[in-house]
Amino acid sequence: MSNKANTQSLLSILRKTHLAEWEATPSIHDTTAWLDDLIHFLFPNNHLPKRNAYEGVLKKNQIDLENLLLSYLEPSGLQIEEVVTEFYNSLESIYHDLRQDAVKIYEYDPAATSVNEVIVSYPGFYAITVYRIANKLSLLQVPMLPRIVSEYAHGKTGIDIHPNATIGVPFMIDHGTGIVIGETTVIGKNVSIYQGVTLGALQVAKSLAEVKRHPTVEDNVIIYARTTILGGNTVIGKNSVIGGSVFLTKSVEPNSQVFNTHQLRITVKETA
Template sequence: MREKCLGDIYEELEQNYNTTFVMYRFKEELHGEKIVEFITEIRKVLLPEYFSCKKISLNKVNQIQEKIELLMRLTSNEDSFVQNNALDFIKKLPKLRELILQDIESAFVKDPAARSTEEIAIAYPGIFAVMVQRIAHELNKLGYYLLARLLSEHAHSKTGIDIHPGASIGHSFFMDHGTGIVIGETTEIGNHVTIYQGVTLGAFSFQQDESGNVIKGLKRHPTIEDDVTIYAGATILGGETIVGRKSIIGGNVWLTESVPENSKVISKFQTKILY
């Protein structure tokens, strides 16, 4: 009896599962290449002054629309509304550009090491990660959950920053250094928030139904209000946890309850150096 080849395995999967159309299409058509190509091209449209030229032609925008429409078709069973959804996404580009430029400006203002906005746009991993997340977030809202995750996971693999497409992030968001940051699906982040490396905005626990299955769709991750700064290694958990505006959360803090605005939270094990 001959060994089963990969094609045989795929065929059996198709017979047993209705969702393996995705697996088939990814096998050759996606495989990451189209995701990377799309991010590369849309970055030229969103930030032409840094990645292409001073002016974007209508033809370039049409090309982006074609690419996103293709990706939508590759990752969804619902083909009937793809063209309209792709157009809806294209209409979001001016707002996305505005948000990303505000993120870049925030990084320039807050990081004393930054010499130019060009350096930030091209070289800062946090800017790349939040740019991709903002794109993925719009696709997530349109119902293209798998495509949104593929985009965000590419950014995750490239930067070490893991932001779920479902997270809601206000303007002027800055992740300094960035490596190791994790932001969960139902996180809500306000405006002018700064987060340092190794921060986790996660779930404290998962509610279960009578059968012991995790209940999906609940608010599991914290809310971070405007002008909050969270230092390296802090962990903030829970859907009911709210960090009030203008608060400072110190490094390595473990926080599972809300704090009012203008709070300063530090670890009780923080070392004190006396001179």
């Protein structure tokens, strides 16, 4: 077969594949641009809109979301206008939840000098912000978009929160790099999680897609760095503290303290 024939065969395959798959996929560029604009509207840092511009900025963002959904969804399959209206009607509640998250991080972290510092510079807060936006879209049955924005935040922060997870308010992530929160995880109110924590599944199989595979963490729990908690039947009882580098696959009663008992051995070298 000639090089020209090989090329034509490839082009034919690509056309068929792209038509079948990519027409039902939103633009990554447009999706992240919409998300960035929304977050900058909620938390503008020092780039404040003029007092009479707030309504126009929000309306543009709303139109952008509607156009984004129309670009890859059939209107008959999802009531796009109703979904967009419901999302923006919930934005005030999302904003208040995020303010509580930011205050929780500020009050808990001795290195934080202000709530505003948390909002503009903490990767954990950014990941929570994107999660709460993505979670609302997911609850509204919007396909694809919640996962795309979640993975955008994952790439920027190293924090992987599935948009279908259930997370109460307030919620604190400190440092954050390497955190994984799986799809069916349920997290209560006033929970704090440190870097490297995994809330994952004991086993992975496509047949378990509709099963609760990830743990439940009740109210007022602290989970320290590099701890792994696995399993859909695993429940961390309220007011518990899980120390660093713990591996758990069974439930913990409320008010428990769980620590890794591995003893560190330190000796002093003899000097000549």
